Amino acid sequence: MPSASLRQLGLLLASAAALFGSASAFPYNTFDGPGFPACNDVAAVYNVTSVDEMVSIVKDAVAKGTPVRASGKGHMWYDTMCQDDPRTIIIRTENTNKISDFSLEPGAESGSVVIEAGVTFLQLAEYLHDNDASMGYTLVNWNISMAGAAAMGAHRSSIREESGVSAGVLSMDIINGNGEIVTVERDETSEDWLAASTSLGLLGVIARMKFKIYPDFKVFSQQKTLEEDEVLNGDIYGMIAPYATANFWWWPYLKKFHHRYYDEVPLTLSDQQGFQNTFSLTDLEAGAAKGILESGKYLATSNMLAETIFFGLWSKPNFKEKTNWKDISTWPVYGWNYDVLIGGLYPDQKPEWEHGMHGETLEIAFPITQANDMLKRVRKFFDDEWKDKGIIMTSTYRSGINIKFGKAYYDLLGQTTYNTSDGADWSKGAIMFDFPRFKPNGGDGKPFNPEFYPRLAKTLIGEFPCRPHWTKNTREIFKYGKKNIDPEHLARFKAVREKFDPNNLYKSVLAEIMGLYE
Numbered sequence: 001m002p003s004a005s006l007r008q009l010g011l012l013l014a015s016a017a018a019l020f021g022s023a024s025a026f027p028y029n030t031f032d033g034p035g036f037p038a039c040n041d042v043a044a045v046y047n048v049t050s051v052d053e054m055v056s057i058v059k060d061a062v063a064k065g066t067p068v069r070a071s072g073k074g075h076m077w078y079d080t081m082c083q084d085d086p087r088t089i090i091i092r093t094e095n096t097n098k099i100s101d102f103s104l105e106p107g108a109e110s111g112s113v114v115i116e117a118g119v120t121f122l123q124l125a126e127y128l129h130d131n132d133a134s135m136g137y138t139l140v141n142w143n144i145s146m147a148g149a150a151a152m153g154a155h156r157s158s159i160r161e162e163s164g165v166s167a168g169v170l171s172m173d174i175i176n177g178n179g180e181i182v183t184v185e186r187d188e189t190s191e192d193w194l195a196a197s198t199s200l201g202l203l204g205v206i207a208r209m210k211f212k213i214y215p216d217f218k219v220f221s222q223q224k225t226l227e228e229d230e231v232l233n234g235d236i237y238g239m240i241a242p243y244a245t246a247n248f249w250w251w252p253y254l255k256k257f258h259h260r261y262y263d264e265v266p267l268t269l270s271d272q273q274g275f276q277n278t279f280s281l282t283d284l285e286a287g288a289a290k291g292i293l294e295s296g297k298y299l300a301t302s303n304m305l306a307e308t309i310f311f312g313l314w315s316k317p318n319f320k321e322k323t324n325w326k327d328i329s330t331w332p333v334y335g336w337n338y339d340v341l342i343g344g345l346y347p348d349q350k351p352e353w354e355h356g357m358h359g360e361t362l363e364i365a366f367p368i369t370q371a372n373d374m375l376k377r378v379r380k381f382f383d384d385e386w387k388d389k390g391i392i393m394t395s396t397y398r399s400g401i402n403i404k405f406g407k408a409y410y411d412l413l414g415q416t417t418y419n420t421s422d423g424a425d426w427s428k429g430a431i432m433f434d435f436p437r438f439k440p441n442g443g444d445g446k447p448f449n450p451e452f453y454p455r456l457a458k459t460l461i462g463e464f465p466c467r468p469h470w471t472k473n474t475r476e477i478f479k480y481g482k483k484n485i486d487p488e489h490l491a492r493f494k495a496v497r498e499k500f501d502p503n504n505l506y507k508s509v510l511a512e513i514m515g516l517y518e
C-alpha cells in the first residue's frame with residue numbers, strides 16, 4: 001500500500017478509536033500509582049497551566065459530550081473519581097497554581113488570598129508564612145490540592161475550631177457544565193453555596209478559591225498514652241473539645257490510645273521550630289517495616305509484632321527541628337502552626353508509598369454524642385473475631401487507627417452537617433473512625449483477613465447514623481452508606497447540580513451511587 005493511504009488508514013483508525021473510545025483508554029491512578037486506579041478508564045489527561053485553558057477544554061468537551069473530571073494530586077483511595085466511561089478526560093490542576101490578592105491588614109484578625117485550583121496546602125503555607133500569615137486550622141495534609149480537599153469535604157481534627165477546608169473558603173469560581181465561570185460566595189442562606197461547600201466535583205471544576213487567612217502563630221503539640229478503658233469509658237468530648245486540634249490513635253492489640261493535642265502559644269514562648277512527619281521513611285526503616293508487614297498477610301503474630309513496634313515509635317515525637325533536622329525527643333513540641341500541625345517530608349526521605357508500601361482504608365463519621373458507644377462496638381467486633389474465629393486483629397498501620405473529630409458545619413453533603421432526617425444530634429460535632437491497614441504486595445495483594453474490614457463497616461453503618469468520608473471508601477461501602485444520607489439534602493443538592501451541569505458532564509461513580517443522576 002502506498003504510504004499516503006497507510007497514513008489515511010492510521011487517521012481513520014485513530015478517529016474510530018476516539019469515536020468508540022476503547023482502544024486508547026487507560027487507568028488514571030491515585031497517589032499509590034499503578035494498580036490503584038482513581039478512574040478505571042480515561043481517554044486523556046490534560047496538565048493544564050491556566051484557568052483559561054481549563055475553560056477551553058470544558059467548552060470543547062461540552063460540544064462533544066465528553067465526560068470531564070478535575071483532579072488535583074490523586075490523594076484518594078478508590079476508583080470512585082470518574083464514571084465508568086472510557087471517553088472521560090481528566091483536567092489535572094497541579095500546574096495551575098498561582099497565588100494572588102494577598103490581603104491581611106496589620107492588626108486585623110483575618111484577611112484573604114486567592115488561590116488557583118492546583119495550589120497545595122504546603123505551597124500556600126510556605127507563601128503565607130513568608131508573609132507572616134497562616135491558614136489557621138482549615139487544613140488537611142501537605143501534598144494535596146486545596147480545591148480537591150474542599151470539593152470532597154476534607155477536614156482536620158477539631159471540635160473547637162472550624163477545621164473543614166471548605167470552612168475557610170470565602171468564594172469559589174466554578175467552571176460549570178456549560179464552560180462558564182460562576183462565582184459562588186459563602187452565604188448559608190444560598191442553596192448554591194450549601195451545595196458548592198461540599199460539591200463532590202459535581203457542579204464543575206473549582207478553578208479558584210478566595211480563602212480566609214490569619215496572622216501567623218505558633219503552637220505546641222503534646223501527646224499522652226491512655227489505657228483503652230480511659231477512652232472507651234471516658235469523657236471523649238472533654239478530652240478533645242478544649243483544644244484547637246486534637247485526635248486519638250488507637251492500638252487495638254495493645255489496648256492503648258495515643259491522645260494528641262495542639263494549641264496556640266505566645267510567639268516568644270520557645271525558639272524551637274518543630275516539623276512533623278507522618279508519612280516519610282528512610283530506606284532502612286521502610287525495609288524493616290515491609291518485611292514484617294508482608295509476612296503479616298499470613299501470620300497474625302507478625303501483625304502483633306508490627307503493632308507493638310509502631311506503638312513504640314509513635315509514642316515518641318514524630319518531629320524534627322527544622323533548622324538542623326535533628327530528632328526532637330521530648331513532648332511538648334513547639335513551632336510554627338503549619339510545620340507542627342502538618343509538616344511534610346524530611347530531606348532525603350520518601351513517603352511510604354514511594355517505598356512500595358501501600359494501604360487500604362475506610363472512614364466513617366458518627367455524632368460525637370455516640371462516640372463511646374461506637375468505640376465499644378468496634379472493641380466488641382475485635383473481641384468477637386477472636387471468640388468466634390480465633391483470629392487476633394491488630395492495627396497494621398504506622399500510626400494506628402486514626403480517630404478524628406469535626407465541629408458541626410452546615411452544608412448539604414458535608415460529613416459534619418446537622419439538622420438531618422436521621423434525628424441524630426450532630427450539633428455537638430462528629431467523631432471519625434479512619435481504619436487504614438497495610439496492603440501487601442505479595443499473593444493476591446489482599447490484607448490479612450480482608451473481609452473483616454467491610455464487615456465492620458457494614459455493621460457500623462447498619463447500627464449507627466454514620467456517614468462515609470467521600471474519598472476513603474469503596475463503592476460497596478458507599479452503596480451501604482447511602483441510606484444514612486438525608487434524602488432531602490440529596491434532593492436539594494441534586495437541584496443545584498442540575499442547574500450547574502445540565503448535561504451531566506461531571507458525573508462520578510460516587511454520585512451515581514448517591515442517586516444524584518436518577
Ligand SMILES: Cc1cc2nc3c(=O)[nH]c(=O)nc-3n(C[C@H](O)[C@H](O)[C@H](O)COP(=O)(O)OP(=O)(O)OC[C@H]3O[C@@H](n4cnc5c(N)ncnc54)[C@H](O)[C@@H]3O)c2cc1C
Binds near residue numbers: 144
Ligand atoms: C496521605 C493522605 C492523607 C490524607 N489526610 C486527610 C485528612 O487528614 N483529612 C481528610 O479529610 N482527608 C484526608 N485525605 C483525603 C484527601 O484530603 C482527599 O481525598 C482530597 O480530595 C484529595 O485532594 P487531591 O487534590 O489529591 O484530589 P484528587 O484525589 O485528585 O481528587 C479527589 C476528588 O476531588 C475532585 N476534584 C479534585 N480537584 C477538583 C477541582 N479543582 N474541582 C472539582 N473537583 C475536584 C476529583 O474529581 C475527585 O473526585 C488524605 C489523603 C491522603 C492520600
Ligand SMILES: *[C@@H]1O[C@H](CO)[C@@H](O)[C@H](O)[C@H]1NC(C)=O
Binds near residue numbers: 045046047092
Ligand atoms: C502530567 O503530569 C504528570 C505529573 O508530572 C505526568 O506524570 C504526566 O505524564 C503528565 N501528562 C501529560 C499528558 O503530559
Ligand SMILES: *[C@@H]1O[C@H](CO)[C@@H](O)[C@H](O)[C@H]1NC(C)=O
Binds near residue numbers: 073143344345
Ligand atoms: C508532591 O507530589 C508530587 C507528585 O504529584 C511529587 O512528585 C512530589 O515529590 C511531592 N512533594 C512533596 C514535598 O511531598
Ligand SMILES: *[C@@H]1O[C@H](CO)[C@@H](O)[C@H](O)[C@H]1NC(C)=O
Binds near residue numbers: 419
Ligand atoms: C436547624 O434546625 C433548627 C430547629 O428546627 C433551626 O432553628 C435552625 O435554623 C436550623 N439550622 C440550620 C442551619 O438549618
